Amino acid sequence: MxxxxxxxxxxxxxxxxxxxxxxxxxxxxxTRNVVLLIGDGMDAHQITIARNYLVGPTGRLALDDLPGRADVGVVTLDEQTPGVFRYVPDSANTATALATGTATSRGRVATAPRTDVDLPTIVELAAAAGYRTGVISTAEVTDATPASFVAHIAGRWCKTPRDMGRNPLCANDRVEAGGPGSIARQLAGSDLDLLLGGGREDFGEGDGSPRALAETAGFTVLTTAADLAAAPPANRWLGLFTEGNFAPRMVGEDGRTAEQVGEGGAFPAPMTCVDNPGASGQPGMLEMTRSAVARLTQDPGRGFFLMVESALIDKASHVRNPCSSIAEVAQLDEALRFLVNFADGHGETLIIVTADHTQAAQLVPNTSLYQNLGDPVHTPGRIARIQMPDGTLMGVNYATNSYFVEEHTGAHVPLHTNRPEVLAGFLTQSDVYGVMRRFLGL
Ligand SMILES: [Zn+2]
Structure with missing residues (x-):
């Protein structure tokens, strides 16, 4: 109440x-429930770009109708030097702060800088206290965000048994060294009631593989949307619906992404966002969330903690693909709409929607406003001029570097919640963890 x-x-x-x-x-x-939705890289630009495309500037996303708002500061530590900060994070250190309440350095999965001490996660604390727990992602489930809620390892790239043998960062955690093994192996041995996403290739096949370990530990492996719809309600679920990350639901026509301004200042032609046939057959975030909530609420009186990640906002932004980021914000918003309805009938459900870090995409004029002065002004980066549903154009610019992938940026991130009395104002990602923990009485 x-x-x-x-x-x-x-x-x-x-x-x-x-x-x-x-x-x-x-x-x-x-009964108390917490759902943490993480839009990976979902900063104010990404939300605004998606809102403009999906419902227009005066329309409202489900996100916009949540009554509570806050801003969340991102804290990233240097790996080597105590007391030294870094100003641009990655998804591992930010997810670790949200999952454990402790700031760490880039690349670390629920472990502390230098000491490599394991940091208990809210999933582990909730499970130990009798809550049901679930993790959902549209990335590989071994990816940094989902991994940081369940696994503990020095490097986010220690995903598979094969990685453990060839990456020196993984040395302390090798099974042969007495460690818990790869991220996939740790996920297979977790207490989660359900883990849904991509990354089938990281779990392998056959004796000793993380997939076999998961099955031995009582997980039913689901590989299709039909499997999910028919999943045995009494079992634990490991959904591995794609080999790698999910395919984005929308892409640029003919695979186009943002492009450089051509010779003589010629701007790229307008780009149309089209449905991606490659995404058919994989379950949507709404389907996964709905199934998860049904699974996690089977026992009356037993609450749950659920983390849902919309991962491709970030991944699409790295490769300058605004259409895919828009589609991924749309997926998060669909899942959120369902969760808000669920929370209306379950009074002690806290919904938090936030991002882990900001990203490269900027909403800019589709041609420079200063062009009218007679100079050939244009972005030094790459721009997509998106054909909007109302016939206008929207400019999305990417200019963090000259490389083939863009980088994260380092601003604070938005937070939206259905419970403004629980959190508001300016807080850090570690503070968000504290709010969730207190809400569950952990
Ligand atoms: Zn990223």
Missing amino acids: SIARNCKHAGMLMLTVALTACTYMPDTRQ
């Missing part, structure tokens, strides 16, 4: 009590 209800239902009597009585107090009599 929220603070608003506590105060409202208490009536006039409450007015005689000190105002502090109306600060947020968890009602431990009710």
